[in-house]
Amino acid sequence: MTDVTRTSSSRASLPLHIPVWSDANWIVRIALLVGLALIVVALAAPLIAPFDPNAQSLISRLRPPVGFERYKDGFYFGTDELGRDILSRCIYGLRLTFALALAGSVIGLLIGGTLGLLAGIAGGVFEDFIMGMVDTQIAIPFTLIALLILAVMGSSLDVMILVLGVYGWEQYARIVRAEVRKLMQMPFVEAALAAGATPSRIAFRHILPNVVSPIVVQFTLNFSNIVILESTLSFLGLGVQPPTATLGSMVGIGRDYLPTAPWIVLVPAGAILLLTFAVQILGDWLRDKADVRLRSR
């Protein structure tokens, strides 16, 4: 019965094999749990954070984390040079890092995915032009472009989202276009064409659902790179400006206190690693599961 309905539909079934918990080995399970925990913490930041992340207290400056001498009650991960609670700043920093990386990834996906889809469907000169742009983008180290944009337009949240949004578009464009080219050769597209479907119908109903799984994989892998890029720029003082905390800027500012108060740096650095490790492991696992041939880097 189900077979009949499936074959009677002209559309190919979604090749999106969503992997389940039981497929995962213990490393992936840990990564999954860590990832979920980080998302919950980021979402619930105002409820969880014990202090206002920007509340200063000169009397409790540079206190070490719990278990060390001079620890001040309540500040579990210690305080920074202005007496702000490191834990609260990390929680809010994580929230902002998450939000920025998410916005950046989605924008990159929309730009690159759209261009890749159009290039793959339209073909011809348009495709050559888009793929030429992709090659050009690949050839120029992105850090240079980011430095240029941030220096010129100033460092604000909007500009940061712009920079992160531009990052990675060429990867999406390349992958989507390659998939689309492959799919265009498939019999079901030919059948849809023969049945008189419009190009937009073919694009949205027949092609797009079939490129979802490579996009999901690329999105995850790209996310970890965007987190690294955002933290690096914020670390250099070019990203989100003080007093607002992101994990990267906390490391950057805490650098000056490294000899005497290393926890200011170590706690956010640990949070960054937790985040990038979890995302990287999940991305790689998804790639194996979806069996998408991406250029492994």
Add this chain to the structure above:
Amino acid sequence: MLIYVLRTLAKMAITLVVIVTLVFFATRLSGNPIDFVLGDGITLEDRELLIAYYGLDASIGTQYWRYLVSVFSGEFGLSFLERRPVSQIVLERAWPSLKLLLSAIGFTLIVSVPLGILAAIYRTSIIGSVVMVIAFLGYAVPAFIIGILLVLIFGYTLNWLPVIGDGSALHFIMPTLAISGMLVAAITRFTRNAMLDVLSQDYMRTARAKGLPEWIVILKHGLRNASITLLSVIGLQIAGLAASGSVVVEAIFAWPGIGDLLVRSAILRDYPVLQFGVLSVAIVVIVINATVDIAYAYADPRIRLAKG
């Protein structure tokens, strides 16, 4: 072959034009550069005078043309802060950057090629898995975190290594490690994949059947055949990764190189220096990539015939 070379060169030229144009319009986007340079205490007439002096009252097309002419005649203007030609400032910093890069690339190759071979040979055993896990996680560690941790451990806690500058051989150790982190992770994976492709070939079995010792089979028959792919990938990846890595690492260790200069001029908005710095790094990367591309096609006829 000639067609392939011409195509690669044409692509390179287009990329160069795009980056030159991008740099120009990026710096004009933000409005009048004069406003950033000057403080509040300047009279209106002086401001007009400066705008006319720098030709900023001309139309954007004219400005772009003048910019192109000056770029191709090798004039890049004066630094806003140092009042010296920017080409001079950037060139002074090229050698320290190059030294650090060579050191990082050398270290990367020495570490990651043997690791990659090991991972390929012992891919089913624990050795292979451990190497790949390290290489895999290394890719997720930002260079600045490696740098900071090194400074904390070897600089401040153990007091073994100097933290700032490029005065002695000891100064190279930490920046080299910090830049190499991501490169080692990437190149180890490439080496493993390239070796895996080769190891399953028939000529490997033939070599073993001849009774050659295993290490000769691996190195002479395996690595030599894998090296063509490997070199091209390394060539294409290393320039970009190293350029990005050295920017942040040089800034951490106050290395007197181009990366440190770029970050500083971006923060202080010294546009002429930033423009020229970005341009020169991008050009170096693009030229290296094109060279590798052509060399690879020269070494492997399948490539030049497929694309050309």
